[in-house]
Amino acid sequence: MAKILISFTLNGKKIEDAVSPDQPLLEYLREKGCKSVKRGCETSNCGLCTVLMDNKPILSCTMLAVRADGHNIITLEGKQQQAEEIGSYLAKEGAEQCGFCSPGLIMNIIAMKDELKNPSEDEIREYLSGNLCRCTGYVSQLRAIKAYLVSKEDCQ
Amino acid sequence: MNAKKYVGAGVVKSDAKALTTGKPVYTDDLAPADCLIVKVLRSPHAHALITNINTNIAMKVPGIVCVLTYEDVPQCRFTMAGQTYPEPSPYDRLILDRRVRFVGDAVAIVAGETEQAVDKALKLIKVEYKVLEPVLDMRKAKDNKILVHPEESWKSLCPVGADNMRNLCASGSDSHGDVDGTFAKCDVVIERTYRTKQNQQAMMETFRTYTQLDTYGRLNVISSTQVPFHVRRILSHALDIPKTQIRVIKPRLGGGFGAKQTVVTEVYPAIVTLKTGRPAKIVYSRYESMIASSPRHSMELTVRMGATNDGIIKVIDLYTLSNTGAFGEHGPTTVGLSAHKPIPLYGKQEAFRFTWDVVYTNTLSAGAYRGYGATQGIFAVESTVNELAEILNIDPVKMREINLVREGQVMHAYYGETATSCALDRCVERVKNMIDWDKKAKPITLPNGKIRAVGIAMAMQGSGISNVDVGSVTIRMGDDGDYNMLIGCTDMGTGCDTILAQMAADCLDCDMKNIAVYASDTDVSPYDSGSYASATTYVTGMACVKACEELRNKILLTGAEMLKVNVDDVDFDGQKVYVVADPEKFVTRKQVGYKGQCFSNRELAATVSHSSPTSPPPFMAGAAEIELDPETGKVELVDYCAAVDCGTPINPNLARVQTEGGLVQGIGMALYEDIIYDEKGVNYSNSFMQYKIPSRLDINKVRVEFESSYEPSGPFGAKSIGEVVINTPSPAIAAAVATACGVRIRELPITAEKIVIGLKNK
Ligand code: FES
Numbered sequence A: 001m002a003k004i005l006i007s008f009t010l011n012g013k014k015i016e017d018a019v020s021p022d023q024p025l026l027e028y029l030r031e032k033g034c035k036s037v038k039r040g041c042e043t044s045n046c047g048l049c050t051v052l053m054d055n056k057p058i059l060s061c062t063m064l065a066v067r068a069d070g071h072n073i074i075t076l077e078g079k080q081q082q083a084e085e086i087g088s089y090l091a092k093e094g095a096e097q098c099g100f101c102s103p104g105l106i107m108n109i110i111a112m113k114d115e116l117k118n119p120s121e122d123e124i125r126e127y128l129s130g131n132l133c134r135c136t137g138y139v140s141q142l143r144a145i146k147a148y149l150v151s152k153e154d155c156q
Numbered sequence B: 001m002n003a004k005k006y007v008g009a010g011v012v013k014s015d016a017k018a019l020t021t022g023k024p025v026y027t028d029d030l031a032p033a034d035c036l037i038v039k040v041l042r043s044p045h046a047h048a049l050i051t052n053i054n055t056n057i058a059m060k061v062p063g064i065v066c067v068l069t070y071e072d073v074p075q076c077r078f079t080m081a082g083q084t085y086p087e088p089s090p091y092d093r094l095i096l097d098r099r100v101r102f103v104g105d106a107v108a109i110v111a112g113e114t115e116q117a118v119d120k121a122l123k124l125i126k127v128e129y130k131v132l133e134p135v136l137d138m139r140k141a142k143d144n145k146i147l148v149h150p151e152e153s154w155k156s157l158c159p160v161g162a163d164n165m166r167n168l169c170a171s172g173s174d175s176h177g178d179v180d181g182t183f184a185k186c187d188v189v190i191e192r193t194y195r196t197k198q199n200q201q202a203m204m205e206t207f208r209t210y211t212q213l214d215t216y217g218r219l220n221v222i223s224s225t226q227v228p229f230h231v232r233r234i235l236s237h238a239l240d241i242p243k244t245q246i247r248v249i250k251p252r253l254g255g256g257f258g259a260k261q262t263v264v265t266e267v268y269p270a271i272v273t274l275k276t277g278r279p280a281k282i283v284y285s286r287y288e289s290m291i292a293s294s295p296r297h298s299m300e301l302t303v304r305m306g307a308t309n310d311g312i313i314k315v316i317d318l319y320t321l322s323n324t325g326a327f328g329e330h331g332p333t334t335v336g337l338s339a340h341k342p343i344p345l346y347g348k349q350e351a352f353r354f355t356w357d358v359v360y361t362n363t364l365s366a367g368a369y370r371g372y373g374a375t376q377g378i379f380a381v382e383s384t385v386n387e388l389a390e391i392l393n394i395d396p397v398k399m400r401e402i403n404l405v406r407e408g409q410v411m412h413a414y415y416g417e418t419a420t421s422c423a424l425d426r427c428v429e430r431v432k433n434m435i436d437w438d439k440k441a442k443p444i445t446l447p448n449g450k451i452r453a454v455g456i457a458m459a460m461q462g463s464g465i466s467n468v469d470v471g472s473v474t475i476r477m478g479d480d481g482d483y484n485m486l487i488g489c490t491d492m493g494t495g496c497d498t499i500l501a502q503m504a505a506d507c508l509d510c511d512m513k514n515i516a517v518y519a520s521d522t523d524v525s526p527y528d529s530g531s532y533a534s535a536t537t538y539v540t541g542m543a544c545v546k547a548c549e550e551l552r553n554k555i556l557l558t559g560a561e562m563l564k565v566n567v568d569d570v571d572f573d574g575q576k577v578y579v580v581a582d583p584e585k586f587v588t589r590k591q592v593g594y595k596g597q598c599f600s601n602r603e604l605a606a607t608v609s610h611s612s613p614t615s616p617p618p619f620m621a622g623a624a625e626i627e628l629d630p631e632t633g634k635v636e637l638v639d640y641c642a643a644v645d646c647g648t649p650i651n652p653n654l655a656r657v658q659t660e661g662g663l664v665q666g667i668g669m670a671l672y673e674d675i676i677y678d679e680k681g682v683n684y685s686n687s688f689m690q691y692k693i694p695s696r697l698d699i700n701k702v703r704v705e706f707e708s709s710y711e712p713s714g715p716f717g718a719k720s721i722g723e724v725v726i727n728t729p730s731p732a733i734a735a736a737v738a739t740a741c742g743v744r745i746r747e748l749p750i751t752a753e754k755i756v757i758g759l760k761n762k
């Protein structure tokens, strides 16, 4: 299949590249070294692949790489400082058990913080409902997220 | 040993930063870019013989490097069960077989340069099958004329009552006391049959492995596994090569829950690397992880229970029929726990009997899933106790208070072990208060018509496999007097790399930052059976304590020599070895460390293995509060309370999250998780669309408290926690449903549909 030329921004860096028209963004990003982006399913259920496109969370498994053309893509590699900060709240609760869901979850927490002011518990649950986690049972993550938001004075 | 500093503290896991910042630490992140992509062609039939298989066209696809069929693999049967040798699981597998035994069974292996090439080649392999009638119903499997494993090369290494000519993977019986005589004396005897279904562990990181040859031409296997040492042995059996030719390394794991105690993917890239000399990797899709994995055994359990009118349970007779599926992985052992864990919870019994059959069928091969048979048995026995309580008109909590096992009692159904540490009584009391049982024991109908009700259950598990599991720790002092600790157990998110360092730091009176931990690598780590059976904290933890003690003695000897005094005259406070009578005379830990590297005949290192003759059970009680809509049958879990006795919680934060996570998996099992087959044996539950696991929206309150006992044979008084926590939700929720609407659901999961049907049939 003929490759298609795209240009976009990845973690602040301008990129021009020829990509296969059938390659999902997820696999493309991993090939580019963004290994934080994980795949957990083929049915858009798990949220492990969450990245930001123009600061909105998207599932990189369900978007073709060609569609990144002209957009601004950010993975956890491009949000290291916030990852470390949010991660430290998760870690204080032990809420990053195997950690495989953490990058996708943290990307979505970053997006939530931008989008919602003072979210309630239910709003947090709702916003992050697409991020599955099989290890923790979610309650420790909720404690961590609330503590993080409180530290940012951004939670009820 | 000085005052505890780290043990008992909620220390942050040592890999936390790497995990939360998304560092490349998992198997697929580490695989070289030039790995061949390996995939498996799978059988569309539940039972068939391959009559012809043509790979010529597939081989012509550009980029395809090899296509392997049953004609290309060694012909020695093996088991994929990660168990200590000789494995109780029968040797019933080949890497590829002419006979396929379930929909999804491996037919051919394809390796190529790109995924696209491999996908294309998979479609171009021409297979002709002689389709055979399958055995799909476990109740019809024993002595069926259709055999799942008729082959002569099938073998069972242990006396587990296996007979491939009867579709039996295991069978037997066990008892204590005068069972029939005790039943005859009972005022009331009830018999109930319960069913549990196959469940997927559904860890977020699916099965995956990559392999390559190292400088010495040895096969290096980097795999997401709970059992590196077993992987090495199993690969050597499967590939028919010496064990010295294999090295297995475990990076970070994205969850396991028992799934990765079976060697699900390792053989495929391994044989490709051996045949081609090239690095190779396989990453299972979620679909493959659903249709060709190692789920929980489905079971049918018939419980007969005898009691007096005042609620004393005198005797339990349990028959378990377990479905091991197409292969026997973990079949003979899981079934045992269906009796050994629930029955001993009741301490006033005079007799028990347990009879079992484990059968082969043409369904997904079952494996190990957290709870390992105990979960199924506890659903059945705890539910029966709840039914008995209703018949006797005794409060279910009271029923437990009357009967529960107490510290010091002998548990006949648990290998005759004594409950050396047991706070089950306190757990029940605590949970009763947490959920406000006395107020809520009677169901309440809310103004909107929904009904609130509560239910309770108890559970126990083990701490490692007694007389079998081995944990080992190597700890050595190096430059600057700091320590390296090597372990062979496998942190799968459970935090054992951290909690073992907590223990070691307390044993050696140092900071955790003075101890560098490394796990696990079969070339480097001391032998460990692996992380399963709730073994790591208890078994490897004790090895850690013993190794530190041995190293401490060597530090004392070296220090005393340096000080030119007798070893009995010195002590070590973690920082220095000093003369007790004259503390001004000392050598620092750093000096001792460097002494070990200069003109020394004593290695400042210790490797200690530990095995336990007992497996002290952790205990717990769990209570569910539900809201049931009698119109639709929908159950909403409002609150779940648990009180756990895991002995000393080494790291209360991690123990809490283990508990919460296990409870939520148990809640998933209770309410929705189900593997459904069609009449031809096709597994419908092949994605997260069809196999629903709990999401954030399904979980309201989950509350966990600890009621600690002190286990004298455990490190710092610890027992296990990993598995016990999954066992209570099914019986507790089923009990709450029965209290709410009078419908007893005896087959999991407890769906709205079953409740509505139950209400209709009332
Ligand atoms: S990989 Fe599962 S939602 Fe994207």
Ligand code: FES
Residues within 6 Å of the ligand: A095, A096, A097, A098, A099, A100, A101, A102, A132, A133, A134, A135, A136, B204, B254, B255, B493
């Ligand atoms: S921590 Fe393992 S899946 Fe979330």
